[in-house]
Amino acid sequence: MAIRFYNSLTNQTEDFQPLEAGVVRMYSCGPTVYDFAHIGNFRSFLFADLIRRFLEVMGNDVTHIMNITDVGHMTDDHLADGGGEDKMEAAAKRLKEDKKSGKVPDGAIENPDDPYQVAQFFTDAFLEDSRKLGLKIAFEYPQNIPHATNHIQDMQEMIDELIKSGHAYVGPDGAVYYSVESFPKYGSLSGNTLDQLREGSGGRVQQNDQASKKHPADFLLWKPDQSHIMKWDSPWGMGYPGWHIECSVMARKLLGRDVIDIHTGGEDLIFPHHECEIAQSCGASGEDHFARFWMHARFLMVEGEKMSKSKGNFYTVRDVLGGKVTGREVHPAVLRYELIRSHYGSNMNFTEKGLKDSAAAVRKLNEFNAMLEAKTGGEAAEVDNSHPVLAGFLGALSDNLNISGALGVLFPWMSGPHENPQESLAVLRTINRILDVAPMEHAEELQSESSDAGGFDPAELCKGIDDARANKDYGRADELRNQLQDAGYEVRNSPEGTIATKQLA
RNA sequence: GGUGCGGUAGCCAAGUGGCCUAAGGCGAUGGAUUGCAAAUCCAUUAUUCGCGGGUUCGAAUCCCGCUCGCACCUCCA
Structure with missing residues (x-):
């Protein structure tokens, strides 16, 4: 069964083979920790989780790394003068307000003026949400979820390599920039050319921001800035790293290779973030590739519209689980299922109706599981992936993660006869290693037998x-x-x- | 303007040249069951795949044109 994935790098669906047989090294762009993560973030993270779990069931040993971006970048970081508001300061301001209004409980964060505490607060919130939604990697913190701020030294080393190899230069303003003209392949992931980028920059980028750069698309690697809330000493002065360098550095360091198998992220990261990562990593390593497969999840819409704070359709994970959409608490398995059930390559439309549909599906799956557990006493037979149902299910996923096709195998099988419940249980357990909804590992029981507070029994x-x-x-x-x-x-x-x-x- | 993705039943969605008079799920309708419901089970629910041409013995699937939607090109998953 050949595994085929759509590769954003070539815009083609290609056979996937890890560089080292049976071992997959993958890296996923993780969250910034200036706020609670929203369901769109999690669609992307769960997409990575789905790949990882699928590859594991297919017999691979997967090392998955996801970063925590906790460097306090500026809201206008892309500008050469690093203008705008410091994101960490903005987060601190919000936290202080939330603390006052009681939205954030007392003691949850001691000192919001300490950026490391702010970062840790939102990191913890992210990990909590992630574990609820069954992100496997969240149970591998901190070893596989590195903080950018713990790798500043490594970033400086790569910046130094890039300067030495002629891919980076110190501008007249003292900042270190990557020279896109030194890397002929710049633009190959996003389909941009340097000329287009030069034109595209016209009118949008202010002249004075460009003064220190050789090319408008050159991007920041290190910014000397004494006033920045988080700053580190460096050969180029006290300051902070550019926002692309951390991924190149941590992927190399934690995956132990210059060339990795898979890199995932949201579609918006294709340009400029991933384009810049490729330039940095390949510039430093001299290799043709950074990641051999780039996979990107399309955006999530809410009731047909782009999610945005101003439209009021902006949901964090805790909003949804707490009942902001449906008016009653939502079980994490339901949100997990809802976010993984549609193909990552299309925009997904998150709706209240969809969420309720997912609840029905999750309940059905769990009842099916409970029935098999009861019939077998929990004793499953031995099956391998050649079992017809698994072959169908995994075969669909092998085709660029065709989850609908896979579910189209699962549901009819479920309602069919199950003369050998031990075998069926084994099949379901294998499928659930990927779906993780029936039952959901690490989640609270789906059926609460206990009596509610207030004498309601x-x-x-x-x-x-x-x-x-x-x-x-x-x-x-x-x-x-x-x-x-x-x-x-x-x-x-x-x-x-x-x-x-x-x-x- | 450039780049990429997509338009399949009320909704979600698979299928990318013959097995398609198009999976699967939700919903709806009828029936069994029920005190009535719910759950469950059975049945029905697109002769048609955005529109118009073309290629072919044969197209939802290939080609051309049009049209609509989304995304990125600027912080964003």
Whole structure:
């Protein structure tokens, strides 16, 4: 079964083979930690998670690295004078307000004026969200999730290499720039040419920002700036690194290679970020490639519109899980499923209806799992990937991660007969190593049996319904059922009597 | 203006030359079941694939033109 992925570098779907058989080295651009991550961020992170889990089930040993960008970049970092507001300061300001208003609990962060504390606060929030959504890499912190600020020295070393090899220069303003003209392939990932970039820069980039650069597309590697909130000593003065260099450096260092197998990120990162990474890494290594496969997730839309704070359709993970979309709590497995069920190569439209559809699918999968577990006592048979259902499921994913095709194999199989439940359980478990929703590892139980606070006891109400029905007091039974439903429970009959399960979304 | 992706049923979405009179899911409708519901099960739900040409024995799938949507080219996943 050949694995084929769409490679943004060649704009073609190509056979995927890791450089070293059975070992995959992949790098994913991670979050900036100036705020809570939103569901669009997580679509991209979950897309990387899906690749990783799929490759593992296919028998590969995958090393996955994802960075935490905690260097306090400027909002206008792309400008040569590094103007604008410091993102870390802006984050601190927000945190202080949130602390006052009680949105951030007391003690969650001691001193918002310490940028490292701000970064750690949002890093922790990111890790918490990630673990809830089943991002495997989040359980590998900190070893596989490096902080940029822990690699400043390494960045300086690469900058030095680039200067020595003629790919970088110190401008008249003292800043270190990468010279795009020194790297003929600059633009090959995004389809830009230097001429186009020069034209495109007209009118948008202010003249004085360009004065120190040899070419308008030259980008910052090190900016001497005493006033910056986070700053480090360097051969080019006290200052901070450019925002592309960290990925080149950490990928090389943690994956131990100049050429890696897969690099992922959101589509917006193709240019300039990934273009610049390639220039830096290849400039430093002399290799033809940095990553052999570049894979990019398309943007997520919300109810047909681009997500933006001003439109009010901007959701963080905690917003969605907390019920901001549906009006009731959403189980993490539902959001995970919703964010991975559509193909990464198309824009996904996040809707309330879609979320509810996903809840139904997740519930179905979990009930199927529970049925098999009960029938087998948890004893699964041995199956390998040649099992027809797995071959179909994995075969679809092998075709550039065709998740719809894969689910199109899973669902009909699920509702078919299962004469050998031990075998079926083994198949489901393998599939769930990729989907991680039935059951979701590390997540709280899907069915909360415990009684809620405030004296609301679903089990008690269920018993009341059964008693009322036994007495043919249907008015009473309906009343109790309504109470449960209003509280967000699904109510149904079973041979053991009435059962109430919490709605998943 | 440049670059890339896409327009398939009410919605999501697979299929990229014959097995397609087009997977799968959701929804809807009818039936079984139920005190009524829910859940479950069964059945039905696109002769048609943005529009117009063309190539071919044969096209949703290839070519040309048009059109609409999205994204990037500037911080953004």
